[in-house]
Amino acid sequence: MLSTSFVNMYQRREELNIYKWHPELVLISRCPYTFEGFLNLPKICNIHGKTVIKMKLVVPFYPNLDDINVYFTENFRRSFKNDFQELLENSLQNESSLHSFLNQLKEYFLQQVKKDCAHYKCITNESTDHISLKNRLNELRELLHNTSEIKVSSDSDMKNIKLTGNGISIIVQNKEGNMWKIVNSEIPNILDNKSIENTPLSLNRICNIFMIKLESLKRVWNELEEIDSECWVIDPVKPKPHQLYRRIYLSDSLSLMMTLDLSYLSSVPNVKLVGCESEVLKYRENLSDRIQLWDCEYSLLHNLYLLLNINEFPQAPEKASEDENVGIISDEECCICFEKECENQLPNIICNNTRCRKNFHSICLRQWLESANGKITAFDQIHGECPHCHEKIVCSRN
Numbered sequence: 084m085l086s087t088s089f090v091n092m093y094q095r096r097e098e099l100n101i102y103k104w105h106p107e108l109v110l111i112s113r114c115p116y117t118f119e120g121f122l123n124l125p126k127i128c129n130i131h132g133k134t135v136i137k138m139k140l141v142v143p144f145y146p147n148l149d150d151i152n153v154y155f156t157e158n159f160r161r162s163f164k165n166d167f168q169e170l171l172e173n174s175l176q177n178e179s180s181l182h183s184f185l186n187q188l189k190e191y192f193l194q195q196v197k198k199d200c201a202h203y204k205c206i207t208n209e210s211t212d213h214i215s216l217k218n219r220l221n222e223l224r225e226l227l228h229n230t231s232e233i234k235v236s237s238d239s240d241m242k243n244i245k246l247t248g249n250g251i252s253i254i255v256q257n258k259e260g261n262m263w264k265i266v267n268s269e270i271p272n273i274l275d276n277k278s279i280e281n282t283p284l285s286l287n288r289i290c291n292i293f294m295i296k297l298e299s300l301k302r303v304w305n306e307l308e309e310i311d312s313e314c315w316v317i318d319p320v321k322p323k324p325h326q327l328y329r330r331i332y333l334s335d336s337l338s339l340m341m342t343l344d345l346s347y348l349s350s351v352p353n354v355k356l357v358g359c360e361s362e363v364l365k366y367r368e369n370l371s372d373r374i375q376l377w378d379c380e381y382s383l384l385h386n387l388y389l390l391l392n393i394n395e396f397p398q399a400p401e402k403a404s405e406d407e408n409v410g411i412i413s414d415e416e417c418c419i420c421f422e423k424e425c426e427n428q429l430p431n432i433i434c435n436n437t438r439c440r441k442n443f444h445s446i447c448l449r450q451w452l453e454s455a456n457g458k459i460t461a462f463d464q465i466h467g468e469c470p471h472c473h474e475k476i477v478c479s480r481n
């Protein structure tokens with residue numbers, strides 16, 4: 084009976100032979116031993132290039148070939164000649180190692196390709212992915228050579244590419260040949276032209292569009308940095324480049340939400356008041372009247388001063404810690420779900436009762452009121468009782 088150390092040594096030698104002579108057939112599991120990848124045939128003439136056969140082998144008693152299972156692609160299986168299955172079974176019986184079995188297969192395939200290349204055209208078709216992989220690799224090399232400021236990463240087959248610059252990313256997916264499509268972007272409306280939104284583009288063109296958008300965001304980032312330094316920004320807590328919104332503290336029961344997009348340089352951004360309904364109503368009319376003063380030639384901060392008719396914004400206390408809970412100031416949890424964030428939003432409704440001042444996500448409060456007894460619905464608003472103090476509270480139905 085063979086010792087364990089001898090068997091291990093034999094297994095290792097077999098693995099080394101496969102790595103050496105079949106480098107594109109990869110060991111993906113040792114329980115059971117499973118190899119997957121490509122079996123390469125040499126170039127046999129100037130007309131026919133290297134043929135690649137995709138296959139998978141499961142060898143439960145490796146290195147013994149008993150009960151081995153050999154899998155090929157559907158197209159390849161349909162191309163088998165009548166004698167192939169018999170040859171496969173005979174080879175498994177006669178060959179003592181996986182390495183020699185693979186060599187026997189390669190010899191058989193090579194003879195068939197020489198005799199009748201047309202019949203085995205589908206084998207060559209299996210190399211399409213292999214060729215496409217090389218083409219994508221060449222595209223990436225060219226991209227990296229030309230755009231050093233953009234970081235590039237990809238999945239294993241390079242069909243999905245992630246481009247990152249200044250902390251902002253887009254993901255592109257290969258569609259056909261050297262054509263790609265943007266499938267995910269942290270920049271809103273990255274493709275201005277709606278006609279090309281669903282049209283695959285070359286990787287270089289997408290990268291150029293991406294770089295142009297990043298350049299156009301420089302002023303936005305500079306002005307948001309000014310907002311962050313001059314205002315008490317309560318959301319996002321630690322702004323990232325792709326977060327083109329700011330929620331600015333105005334009082335314990337009121338804040339201003341400003342959301343930008345790439346058109347903000349030529350139009351008024353989305354600005355709204357968030358907080359206690361009575362406070363919002365008090366300032367909303369004044370805000371609507373002064374929005375006409377917005378001038379895109381001015382900075383964001385200057386326009387906000389004009390909009391709110393103030394000279395400066397309240398500042399965060401120097402000793403305020405992130406763990407302190409002082410109402411809306413420190414992003415207090417919603418009194419219903421006990422979470423700070425819900426669908427990427429902080430609590431945006433505060434109870435009018437000065438002795439309560441509990442915070443709620445609008446979606447949480449809306450669901451609570453809809454299920455409560457004695458609720459009243461009028462003019463797209465739900466009237467009911469605060470879940471905490473039972474005073475009157477109102478929430479929009481939308």
